[in-house]
Amino acid sequence: MTRAGLTEKILDIKREKGWTWRYICDEIGGMADVLIVGALLGQMKLVKPQAARAAALFGLSAAEQAMLNEVPMRGTGTPMPPTDPLLYRFYEMVMVNGPAWKALIEEEFGDGIMSAIDFDFAFERQANPKGDRVKITMTGKFLPYKYYGNQQGVPEYGYKEE
Numbered sequence: 001m002t003r004a005g006l007t008e009k010i011l012d013i014k015r016e017k018g019w020t021w022r023y024i025c026d027e028i029g030g031m032a033d034v035l036i037v038g039a040l041l042g043q044m045k046l047v048k049p050q051a052a053r054a055a056a057l058f059g060l061s062a063a064e065q066a067m068l069n070e071v072p073m074r075g076t077g078t079p080m081p082p083t084d085p086l087l088y089r090f091y092e093m094v095m096v097n098g099p100a101w102k103a104l105i106e107e108e109f110g111d112g113i114m115s116a117i118d119f120d121f122a123f124e125r126q127a128n129p130k131g132d133r134v135k136i137t138m139t140g141k142f143l144p145y146k147y148y149g150n151q152q153g154v155p156e157y158g159y160k161e162e
Helices: 003-017 021-028 033-040 048-058 062-068 085-109
Strands: 112-126 133-144
Touching (some): 003 048, 003 062, 021 048, 033 048
Antiparallel strands (some): 112 133
16 A cells, blocks of 8 residues: 555544544544644655554554555645745745735744744634634744855854844
């Protein structure tokens, strides 16, 4: 079975049982919901205890359980630019606001990036009479670029210079 085939199997079982992602995440536990759902959709891996719980929950074989514990080829299956309207809006936010976010982060922190690996993500519903809003909070570790071959007087990392 392929990773995509395993994802389809999991989604079929989810539909047949009428399970919500909330229920599935509560049953598997041990890490953030985004990571659990991402793993079940083929974009992340589950550590062995979570893979075992997922296999028990979904009635998966030992090989399918092992596949949930393998590092996947992340980002596959989504065309660029994305065609799904919700995913496209995230893409649009980055394309339109990304240069400003980059400039502001670099001014505050220095020459580097915000990690998408050492990263937290949360969302919540905010009631609004004009239509509920989605509040997203993302935090990522700042990773300064390393200045290889730096000589005396040149900093080793791209932290903000005072």
